[in-house]
Amino acid sequence: MKRLMFLLFTLFVMVPMTWSQEQMNQEGAEVIVTTEMQERQDVRIATSSDEQAIEAAPKTTQEKWMAWLHEKGVQKGENANGTIIIQDGEAKVRANPGNRKWVVARNAAFGIAELSAKSNLAEFVKLMISSGRFAELLKRGGETPPSMFKNPLKKLSIADKSRVLAEKGLDNAIKYFDPNWNGTGMTEAQKRKKLVTLQEQFGQQISAQARLFTSGSFVVTNFEGPDEDGDYSVLVGIIWSLKLANIAESVFNPEVQVQPVAAQDPILEQLSNIEKEDPNIYCYTNGVRVWTNEKGQRVIVSFGSVPASSSITIDRDQATLIARSGIQRFVAELVETKATIEGSTTYQETATGDYTFDNNEFHRRIDARSKSLALRGTIPIKSWRGMHPYGRKKMQVVVVTWSPDSYTMASKLEKKLNTQEKRIKRQGGKIPPVRTGGDSTGGSSGAITPKQGASSNPKDF
Numbered sequence: 001m002k003r004l005m006f007l008l009f010t011l012f013v014m015v016p017m018t019w020s021q022e023q024m025n026q027e028g029a030e031v032i033v034t035t036e037m038q039e040r041q042d043v044r045i046a047t048s049s050d051e052q053a054i055e056a057a058p059k060t061t062q063e064k065w066m067a068w069l070h071e072k073g074v075q076k077g078e079n080a081n082g083t084i085i086i087q088d089g090e091a092k093v094r095a096n097p098g099n100r101k102w103v104v105a106r107n108a109a110f111g112i113a114e115l116s117a118k119s120n121l122a123e124f125v126k127l128m129i130s131s132g133r134f135a136e137l138l139k140r141g142g143e144t145p146p147s148m149f150k151n152p153l154k155k156l157s158i159a160d161k162s163r164v165l166a167e168k169g170l171d172n173a174i175k176y177f178d179p180n181w182n183g184t185g186m187t188e189a190q191k192r193k194k195l196v197t198l199q200e201q202f203g204q205q206i207s208a209q210a211r212l213f214t215s216g217s218f219v220v221t222n223f224e225g226p227d228e229d230g231d232y233s234v235l236v237g238i239i240w241s242l243k244l245a246n247i248a249e250s251v252f253n254p255e256v257q258v259q260p261v262a263a264q265d266p267i268l269e270q271l272s273n274i275e276k277e278d279p280n281i282y283c284y285t286n287g288v289r290v291w292t293n294e295k296g297q298r299v300i301v302s303f304g305s306v307p308a309s310s311s312i313t314i315d316r317d318q319a320t321l322i323a324r325s326g327i328q329r330f331v332a333e334l335v336e337t338k339a340t341i342e343g344s345t346t347y348q349e350t351a352t353g354d355y356t357f358d359n360n361e362f363h364r365r366i367d368a369r370s371k372s373l374a375l376r377g378t379i380p381i382k383s384w385r386g387m388h389p390y391g392r393k394k395m396q397v398v399v400v401t402w403s404p405d406s407y408t409m410a411s412k413l414e415k416k417l418n419t420q421e422k423r424i425k426r427q428g429g430k431i432p433p434v435r436t437g438g439d440s441t442g443g444s445s446g447a448i449t450p451k452q453g454a455s456s457n458p459k460d461f
Contacts, residue, residue, distance in 0.1 A: 102393045136200075200347045217333075222453045247300075252376075263292070264291070282399075286303055304324075304399075306319045340362070343358075376411055382399035
């Protein structure tokens with residue numbers, strides 16, 4: 001499909017800041033990210049909506065992701081001398097097309113993929129790892145009792161005692177490998193079929209832990225489609241840099257100022273343009289992007305989606321809340337991850353055959369917690385409701401944005417209304433309390449190609 005081409009404006013770049021340690025430690029120090037500080041190519045990441053390459057060339061989400069990285073001139077891991085880090089994560093959608101839970105499963109896959117990507121980011125920055133290993137080799141003739149019983153047998157002259165002791169040794173030898181063994185009523189020949197004559201065993205234990213405050217990391221793009229196994233999956237690519245951390249901090253800290261860059265189209269117009277390129281773009285887009293508006297301001301654009309129900313009002317409210325929480329996670333999310341591998345691989349030879357056993361176990365847990373903070377100036381600007389072309393289920397999508405202008409307006413409005421509230425109280429008026437809480441009410445069989453969600457340009461930071 002022919003790509004929609006847009007005019008590229010001067011891209012957003014920022015140079016490393018050279019504050020002294022005293023300036024960085026000074027409480028309340030004003031931070032200004034000037035336009036001149038945004039002129040290095042090595043920090044251009046993620047602020048343009050005109051990179052929507054909805055194409056059908058690659059066959060899998062991973063191929064599509066690799067092609068996109070190559071096109072943008074970046075790679076997974078470290079970029080631009082360590083000032084930019086890019087990672088990814090992928091998860092299968094655990095529901096069949098048409099299933100009423102398909103949208104829920106798709107959103108869960110996105111969440112797992114995003115957490116996996118952030119876990120990879122945390123492990124890239126710092127990883128605490130420990131490990132241990134062992135190997136055990138054993139060989140038995142299989143014709144006589146184990147060596148621990150040879151000396152006692154030589155000292156016994158009574159045949160019956162020798163036979164009993166030998167059988168006992170055989171039972172113990174089998175029980176060494178099978179603690180639940182019970183040879184009662186079995187002949188010696190039957191028991192010897194169970195005896196392990198040769199064993200090789202390798203065991204290992206690996207533990208890794210990482211922890212990172214991922215302020216400023218967000219989904220630079222995401223893909224949906226068949227993975228390398230042919231199953232429908234969601235792949236998420238995330239990006240993080242010190243410059244993005246500054247943008248994230250500016251959401252709640254007015255002392256961090258990010259000066260304007262070259263203007264682009266209004267955000268709604270950008271959304272309209274990518275929708276013309278692919279009318280289903282909202283089906284494939286989740287998470288936060290950072291774009292640039294007509295004033296050259298950095299705008300945080302967050303997409304939230306839910307399964308459509310009979311209540312449009314509830315669906316929109318729920319999707320809006322999810323989108324706003326995405327902005328909160330962009331600003332302040334702590335990710336902790338722990339992964340362990342433990343177990344052994346065993347090879348055994350017996351009279352009845354050779355066997356290999358694998359009892360290795362892998363376990364990973366990722367915890368992500370966002371700090372509570374006041375979000376001022378977040379506003380829903382777009383609502384879309386339609387059918388997912390592969391999942392064949394209707395979904396509701398809401399787009400919420402934050403910009404420096406909306407933050408300033410919300411702050412002024414809050415101050416004005418708080419003043420009016422105090423004035424009313426001083427004059428004897430009463431304002432009823434706000435009540436909160438309570439219970440809420442309320443793919444196709446043919447070949448598919450990976451689809452890409454809305455992106456940010458990885459050459460704008």
